[in-house]
Amino acid sequence: MTKRFYIAGNRLLTHLLFWLGYLLVYTGVHADGEDGLFKYFLDELQRLPAAMLVTYINIYVLFPLLFRQKRYIAYATSAITLLFVASLLDRILLERFIEPTFFPDTTYYEAIFVWYLIFKVMLWFLAPVLLFTLLVKVLEHWFDQERIHQDTLHEKLEAELNYLKAQVHPHFLFNTLNNLYALTLQSSSDAPKVVLKLSGLMSYMLYDSQSEGISLDKEIAHISNYIELEKLRYGNRLDVSLNVSGEIEGKKIAPLLLIPFVENAFKHGVSQETDNVWVTIDLKVKDEWLSVKVENSHTGADSGPADNLTHGGGIGLHNVKRRLDLLYPDTHRLILQKEPEYYTVDLKIKLQ
Known part of the structure; x- marks a missing residue:
């Protein structure tokens, strides 16, 4: 009209x-x-x-x-x-x-x-x-x-973003339920804690993540809850650290944008190793730019984030890369590297 x-x-x-x-x-x-x-x-x-x-x-x-x-x-x-x-x-x-x-x-x-x-x-x-x-x-x-x-282009992009976000939910849930299943097989007393953490995570995904932008501190809290789940699963053999610096208050980011990198650090690095393993996550806000660096150990034989994004695996990483292209065109940089003993994800986003 x-x-x-x-x-x-x-x-x-x-x-x-x-x-x-x-x-x-x-x-x-x-x-x-x-x-x-x-x-x-x-x-x-x-x-x-x-x-x-x-x-x-x-x-x-x-x-x-x-x-x-x-x-x-x-x-x-x-x-x-x-x-x-x-x-x-x-x-x-x-x-x-x-x-x-x-x-x-x-x-x-x-x-x-x-x-x-x-x-x-x-x-x-x-x-x-x-x-x-x-x-x-x-x-x-x-x-x-x-x-x-x-308007047509906007509707098309909106539909694609909704589709990608919908794919993130079952992918994340699939990984978390696998963790819970492993604990129940062991009759672990940590299973109830996992259910409680999972409830908080699902509440975030079902309600908070429906908006176009979410507070950065909520996204970080979501990552922290996920890490707690992984700690319950791997116990003492896991060394994980989450470091946050800069002024994160008042900053917003697209929901569920960072968690796939953390998921893949555990899925393609930690889960493949039997010895002591480590994951380091550094988030820093400076001059309206968010810097995210995720590093994790690997055995050298498993396929990591860089391999998955290149050779067709890693549903979560494919989706998050596409969402970055749609939501932050020309305002982000993503580098995935595989070193002899560790993987590195280096992401920079200009916050809106």
């Missing part, structure tokens, strides 16, 4: 101001004339019906039925015909009605119909009005199409 822009949101006021501007412009053209501006203003006022006829037929008939349908030859033919008919009616109205009625002392009846005046009115008075209104309609149509395109 075409979105029309009216002055002060008032259609009638917009049209009245347009025609007032028309009269003033054409009167101003004769500013140096000998008969005075008021005389020229009255002359233009007499031609106003013809100008209005051209304008509204062009706007509401010729443009939507011909020009917008790309029937340009038919539009040009119809526009020329419209100009001629409007000029003819203008001449008849002036000579037969307006001048004899309102100016009987200063005008006289022409025995011969003055045809050249018709073409003068067509080219000098009415053609500019038609071209101007055509330009207005073309620009209005272009802006309308651009708005529709942007």
Whole structure:
């Protein structure tokens, strides 16, 4: 649907101001004339019906039925015909009605119909009005199409983001339930703690993460809860640290954006090793930029984040990379590296 822009949101006021501007412009053209501006203003006022006829037929008939349908030859033919008919009616109205009625002392009846005046009115008075209104309609149509395109693009991106976010939820839940399943097999007393932590995590995913942006401190708390779950699973053989620095208060970030990197640190590094393992997570906010560095040990044989993103594995990392591209275009940097003894994820995001 075409979105029309009216002055002060008032259609009638917009049209009245347009025609007032028309009269003033054409009167101003004769500013140096000998008969005075008021005389020229009255002359233009007499031609106003013809100008209005051209304008509204062009706007509401010729443009939507011909020009917008790309029937340009038919539009040009119809526009020329419209100009001629409007000029003819203008001449008849002036000579037969307006001048004899309102100016009987200063005008006289022409025995011969003055045809050249018709073409003068067509080219000098009415053609500019038609071209101007055509330009207005073309620009209005272009802006309308651009708005529709942007709305469609926004809806497409929104749908894709929702799809990616929906994929994050079951992926995260799958990993966490596997942890809980391992503890129940061992009849561990830590299982109830896992259920309690899992409840907090699910509450975050179901409610808090539905917004476009979440407080950074809540996202960090979500990561901290996940780490506590992993500590319960791996026990003393896991050395994990979470370091946060900088001013995180008041900062916002897309929800569930950081947790996939932490998940993969455990899934592709810690879970593959039997000896003592470690994970280090450093988050720092400085000058509106968030720096996230995740490092974890590995055996050298397992596939890590860099391998997964390159060779097609790691659903969570694929999704988060796509979400970064959509949500933070040109305002983030992601580097995944595999060293001989550890993996590194280095992410920088400009916070909005």
